Amino acid sequence: MEHDFWQARWENEQLGFHLPFVHPILKRNLTSVELAAEARLFLPLCGKTLDIGWLLEQGYQVVGAELSEIAVAQLFEELCVEPTVTQWPGGQRWQYADLTVFQGDIFELTADELGPVDLIYDRAALVALPPAMRPAYAEQIVALARGAPQLLITFEYDAAEKDGPPFPVLPEEVAAHYAGRYELTERSRKDVLQSSLNFREAGVSRFVEVAWSLSPKHAP
Template sequence: MEHAFWQSRWQNDQLGFHLPFVHPVLKRNLPGFGLAADARVFLPLCGKTLDIGWLLGQGYRVVGAELSEIAVAQLFAELGADPQPSEWAGGRCWRHGGLTVFQGDIFALTAAELGSVDLVYDRAALVALPPAMRPRYTEHVLALSAGAPQLLITFEYDPAEKDGPPFPVPQGELRRHYGQRYAITELSRKDVLQDSLNFREAGVTRFVEVAWRLDERRS
């Protein structure tokens, strides 16, 4: 999607994608990754998700990437944190305690700037992008994270019934993007249509949330 689309969503408070709770997929599956107590978790296109505060409360360090300055400002305000922004090539970098957020264009972010990553938690990034953008995004995440394991959430529904975002990402496409680098394991699958008012009103007949675990293949 164009930058202007997402900037407009935040400016107009059109935040149907923002969950008012910590995602159950994260709470249920994170222990299985066996992360060290001070592991660093990367959230691409993080918005102001409550998952960040939960991760910080578990003792993890968190680094996010987010286009909207409104989202980042609200994230830190809701955490009661007073960040000290600095400039980076793609925008502004906000830091406070164990949280760092690169606000600006994620494609301008480099692995050197991001630093080490122990887990990528992609809860709403891949599904926010139309098909034409997803190959570039997945290649970039691989380069940024050096193949760190991922906890990733996708959706499956009939695109003829509604256009995204969030967009459907079928299993075959996910494996095209990540299958050469990762062993891909389905963790859970649930029809969440009853929790998705916009999709129900649009006449979508099924809206399936799928959680995946991606582990780097060993030669």
């Protein structure tokens, strides 16, 4: 999926993927991960999710990665804070207090640039990418995580009924990407078709949201 696709989505305000509330899966499952009071969480392809503000309110440090400068600017605007903007090799680094967002290509981000993280919360990154890009993305996330656990959200539906994104990512694919390094635990699954207007209007018969906990098999 080309960068231009996502840039155009933000420019044209086609933001059906942006939830107007904090994700219930995050609220339900964050306590299942043993995190220190000021733990550092990484949100790949974060957009301007309201989850960031909620995590900051809980006392966590938050680091995001996001391609769209429009999304990052709106995130800080909606948080009512004025960031400091500096350069990193892949784009711009936006910072305010406990929030840092690397605006640019996530594939150019390095573990050293990112710094240590205690949890990766993949709410809408893996599912945003077409199949051909997902193996490289998963490898990049493993490299950035340096042994940190993950909270991952995927979707399951019949790809013949609708084109993504978000794309369906079935359990066997999650295992293919991550089972070599993580213990995989399915936390929940729920058909959310009734609250997913685009998928309902497209005639999709089921649209199942699945939450996964990924625990590293070996300490970093």
